[in-house]
Amino acid sequence: MAQAAYRGFHGRNIMLTRAENRLENLWDDAKSEAMSESEKLLYRSNLLGSDKRITNYGGGNTSAKVMETDPLTGDQVEVLWVKGSGGDVGSIKMDGFATLYMDKLNALKGLYRGVEYEDEMVGYLPHCTFNLNPRAASIDTPLHAYVPRKHVDHMHPDAIIAIAASKNSKELTQEVFGAEIGWLPWKKPGYELGLWLEDFCKKNPEAKGVVLESHGLFTWADDAKECYELTIAIIQKAMDWFADKTAGQDAFGGAVHESLAPEARRAVAARLMPAIRGFVSGNQHMVGHFEDSETVLEFVNARDMEPLAALGTSCPDHFLRTKIRPLVVNFDPAKNNLDEVLEGLPDQIAAYREDYAAYYERCKRDDSPAIRDPNAVVYLIPGVGMITFAKDKATARISGEFYVNAINVMRGASAVSEYVGLPEQEAFDIEYWLLEEAKLQRMPKPKSLAGRVALVTGGAGGIGAATAERYLSEGACVMLADINGDNLEAAKANLVQRYGRDVVRTVKMNVTDEAEVASAYADISVEFGGIDILVSNAGIASSASVEETTLELWQKNMDILSTGYFLVSREAFKVMRVQGIGGSVVFVASKNGLAASPNASAYCTAKASEIHLARCLALEGADVGIRVNVVNPDAVLRGSKIWEGEWLDQRASTYGTDKEGLEEMYRNRSLLKRSVLPEDIAEAAYFFAADTSAKSTGNIVNVDAGNKEAFTR
Structure with a gap:
């Protein structure tokens, strides 16, 4: 049985054989029977986008030409429903489609002044909008509008792009598909390519689709189900062809490196990533992603990896996500020369930036936007895997996924022909396309903690979880650390549901x-x-008179509330110094660190130690921009794990009240007569993490509703 040409997405081993793991026809007639044509388009889109062998995240688009009632005239008019700008077919909803009058789209042909002016046609698309739909139409709209079929799919399957990115892609397309699927040479997406597709269809009325050189696949039909089934059949045909052609071959010229063990790979990545992050975060904080799937390791270990990587990617979607080319880190897994690599990393990154600047100077046009971030997005490490950096975690992960697509394409193309990257000038014209620049300028302003990474100890408790949520709401990535695994998982589930899996991680930690x-x-x-941010919040509480305070109890308070804060801060300082981009350490101490309380000598002393440790660290971190500040809560009963145990009984006994009366007692003793909640502490922790407090270090903020004994002096 023939073995696959490709290995999988996210590390899955996708065996592209004729018998196993074939693309499944997921169309359900019972579901689609009562759907309108526009609803069938949504259904088809989601089915196609559910399998990354068919198209990558955000890649490709779908359309349907549907008869609709004109809201002005009441007449039946033909309307193009097409995936809107920036959407993803796998997750798109009905409001993700742009809708445009077909008669107005056809009328645009009379305004077209030629290929030199095709970008101006985008400005006319809003004038074609049907029913005041606010969804912006994408640059690919003409490609769908002018294909004379009711339903059109444009997908980016690796198997097809491997054909499209081969030196003899036209001949390979004919070999695989015969007259069923045509071929068009490379043309940047836009109005002219839409006219090319229309001309092709008129000259080849029996064709069911076309392969676009260095780009992807178009397929079409006059029925939604037929179009879906055609699309997956064509892709499967390419996959089967590659499976037969590449059986028994060594990919990329065979391996010249051996992979390190999984734990060793992560250890190398753990040292490399903060160092790289420091270099690439000059304009904005960047977030990293590590990938060591079989697909990636096969490529980074191969003889031909470096020359193939230097060619760059082919498909425009791949290129826009991964930049002109990756940076290959000078790591030798056999020598394990990591210290040498870290020492030479500044020169490697500087050389990449210089190369990128030279590329910009070679290719720039009179109206090109200014040079953008010259740092690499993708970093390839032999024996270890791939690192990607981007403005947020999702983008970093997706950029990695796109480079996996590119690896699959290079694997297939170089196995049956010669892989050809996008020509440099064409790549530049897409990267610095004025229409892409306009899209970037329309992006919303980043949130205040965008690109920041926070570790919150005691993350499963009320204050820790509230602080994590506050940071997540401002765009940060958060790792929750806690000693209680069950509580940790519950806190994670709650935050993931609201903010997504990309930005939340957990670690069980003492x-x-x-x-x-x-x-x-x-x-x-x-x-x-x-x-970037450490919130040291792990805690316990104990109550006992000094005569009844055992050495064990005293030491437990000191271990957790003093030594524990020292350990997590020390490691934070190590990583922050490697990054060289500053940072913020926030200690969640207590009013009791400033104001003594009866029957709590161990707890109060340990909290005082925290506060003084923070002052010492503020001195040590200032030269590299590491700020250290303290938030002092008092009597945060609601949501606090500490107050669920015997501490509540002990404090109630100390003050001669019961559990129900303790919160009221604390509230009434405060100057402001208000209860203090976890969200209040989180707000103070946010202030110290954000740039609004960029000039504050060594400070204390009491969040206690007012307690004169704790006034700082």
Whole structure:
């Protein structure tokens, strides 16, 4: 049985054989029977986007020409429904489609002044909008409008792009598909390509689709189900062809490196990623993603990896996500020369930037936008895997996925022909396309913690979870650390549901265990690239008179509330110094660190130690922009895990009240007569993490509703 030409997405081993793991026809007649044509378009789109062998995230688009009632005349008019700008077919909803009058789209032909002016046609698309639909039409709209069929799919399957990116792609297309699928040479997406597709259809009325050189696949039909089934059949045909052609071949010229063990790969990534992050975060904080799937390791270990990587990617979608080419890190897994690599990393990154600047100077036009970030997006490490950096975690992950697509394309093309990257000038004209620049300028302003990475200890408790949520709401990535695994998973589930899986991670960690603390920082470095914010919040509380305070109880308070804060801060400083982009450490201490309380000598003393440790660290971190500040809560009963145990009984006994009366007692003793909630502490922790407090270090903010004994002096 023939073995696959490709290995999988996200590390899955996708065996593209004739018998196994074939593209499944998911169309359900019972579901689609009562659907309108526009609803069938949505159904078809979601089915196609559900399998990354068919198209990558955000890649490709779908359309249907539907008869609709004109809201002005009441007449039946033909309307193009097409995926709107920036959408993803796998997750698109009905409001993700642009709708345009077909008669007005056809009328645009009379305004077209030629290929030199095709970009101006985008400005006319809003004038074609049907029913005041606010969804912006994409640059690919003419490609769908002028194909004379009711339903059109444009997909970016690796198997097809491997054909499209081959030196003899036209001949390969004919070999695989015969007259069923045509071929068109490379043309940047836009109005002219739409006219090319229309001309092709008129000259080849029996053709069911076309392969676009260095781009992707178009297929069409006059029925929604027929179009869907045609699309997956054509892609499967290409996959089967590659499976037969490449059986038994060594990919990329065979392996010249051996992969390190999984734990060793992560250890290398944990040291590399903060160092790279420091270099690439000059304009904005960047977030990292690490990938060591079979697909990636096969490529980074191969003889032909470096020359293939230097050619760059082919499909415009791949290129826009991954930049002109990756940076190959000078790591030798056999020598394990990581220290040498880290020492030479500044020169490697500087050389990449210089090369990128030279590319910009060679290719820029009179009206080109200014040069953008010259740093690489993709970093390839032999024996280890691939690192990607972007403005947020989702973009970093998706950029990695796109480069996996590119690896699959290079694997297939170089196995049956010669892989051809996008010509440099064409690549530049897409990267610095004025229409792309306009799209970038329309992007919303980043949130205040965009690109920041935070570690919150005691993350499963009320204050920790509230702080994590506050950071997530402002665009940060957060790792929750806690000693209680069950509570940790519950907190994670709650935050993931609201903010998504990309930005939330957890680690079970005892802050008093030096090895566990170090391991947690390795994890956050691999998962997000480093750290910007530490919220040291892990805590306990105990109550006993001094005569009844055992050495064990005293030491437990000191271990968790003093030593634990020292350990997590020390490791944070190590990573932050490597990054060289500053950072913020926030200690959640207590009013009791400033104001003594009866029957709590161990707790109060340990909290005082925290506050003084923060002052010492503020001195040590200032020269590299690491700020250290303290938030002092008092009597945060609601949502607090500490107040669920015997501490509540002990404090109620101390003040001669019951559990129900304790919160009222605390509220009434405050100057403001208000209860203090976890969200109040989170707000103070947010202030110290954000740039609004960029000139504050060594400070204390009491969030206690007012307690004169705790006034700072």
